[in-house]
Amino acid sequence: MGVVNVTPDSFSDGGQWFQTDVAVAHGRHLLAQGADLLDIGGESTRPGATRVPVDDELDRVLPVVRALAAAGADVSVDTMRAEVAERAVSAGAHMINDVSGGLADPEMTKVVARTGCRYVLSHWRGHSDVMGDLAAYDDVTAEVGAELAERVAAARTAGVRPDQLVLDPGLGFAKDGVHNWELLAGLDRIMGLGYPVLVGASRKRFLGELLAAHGAESFPAFRDRATAAVSALAAARGVWGVRVHDVAGSVDAVRVAQAWREAENLR
Ligand code: PMM
Numbered sequence: 001m002g003v004v005n006v007t008p009d010s011f012s013d014g015g016q017w018f019q020t021d022v023a024v025a026h027g028r029h030l031l032a033q034g035a036d037l038l039d040i041g042g043e044s045t046r047p048g049a050t051r052v053p054v055d056d057e058l059d060r061v062l063p064v065v066r067a068l069a070a071a072g073a074d075v076s077v078d079t080m081r082a083e084v085a086e087r088a089v090s091a092g093a094h095m096i097n098d099v100s101g102g103l104a105d106p107e108m109t110k111v112v113a114r115t116g117c118r119y120v121l122s123h124w125r126g127h128s129d130v131m132g133d134l135a136a137y138d139d140v141t142a143e144v145g146a147e148l149a150e151r152v153a154a155a156r157t158a159g160v161r162p163d164q165l166v167l168d169p170g171l172g173f174a175k176d177g178v179h180n181w182e183l184l185a186g187l188d189r190i191m192g193l194g195y196p197v198l199v200g201a202s203r204k205r206f207l208g209e210l211l212a213a214h215g216a217e218s219f220p221a222f223r224d225r226a227t228a229a230v231s232a233l234a235a236a237r238g239v240w241g242v243r244v245h246d247v248a249g250s251v252d253a254v255r256v257a258q259a260w261r262e263a264e265n266l267r
Pocket residue numbers: 003005010011012013041044045046078097098099120122168170171198199200201202203243
């Protein structure tokens with residue numbers, strides 16, 4: 001899943017793809033690099049971010065969704081708002097990627113049920129301005145798993161079918177670096193919930209902290225090799241997908257993991 005952030009302020013690539021035509025060109029570039037789907041977002045969720053008015057979010061994402069869907073891309077919309085999700089699906093999106101797992105907007109799961117499209121349901125505890133204070137766990141993998149299961153139950157009650165669901169542990173959302181590593185190490189327990197799993201580690205702060213601890217450059221754009229390493233390891237564990245900014249590196253990484261797994265299965 002290649003990321004197209006149509007935002008002026010995302011931590012990883014803020015402002016780079018903010019104009020519609022530049023965002024569309026970037027999406028095409030990611031497809032050419034081998035992305036299977038594109039995730040279009042119009043609201044930054046970086047730590048401390050404040051919310052964007054809904055009209056701004058619509059103005060940012062809809063033209064990009066429309067153009068990339070018309071170009072034949074499988075498009076996901078990264079939004080916590082039901083209205084944005086519904087209008088993006090009308091504009092051609094096939095998937096709704098909601099980092100709040102339905103908690104930010106009570107209408108979201110109803111829209112997912114109504115549209116019948118795939119739904120990435122992430123673990124989340126609160127908006128970006130407060131999530132740092134909510135990063136407290138005794139056993140992060142067990143608690144994230146239990147909270148995801150609760151959100152799955154709520155989505156099912158709203159009429160969402162099981163085959164619509166993809167789960168995401170929500171790395172960095174009310175989690176610090178230690179929590180993120182524990183969740184990656186415990187991916188099999190999240191996969192044990194019985195749904196496909198998406199991992200979004202790309203360029204996140206915990207990778208920068210790891211690189212910095214070894215004296216390496218740690219700005220977001222320098223985290224792509226570390227991201228590709230996570231992609232390889234996550235693919236080797238059998239996850240459904242990885243959400244990344246640099247598609248080329250992760251496509252290679254996933255292909256290596258796939259070939260390795262196939263060879264193991266032949267033994
Ligand atoms: N992370 C970000 C945004 N959207 N969606 C999913 N499903 N999982 C994630 O981990 C995730 C996401 C934040 O990263 P960005 O600002 O670089 O897009």
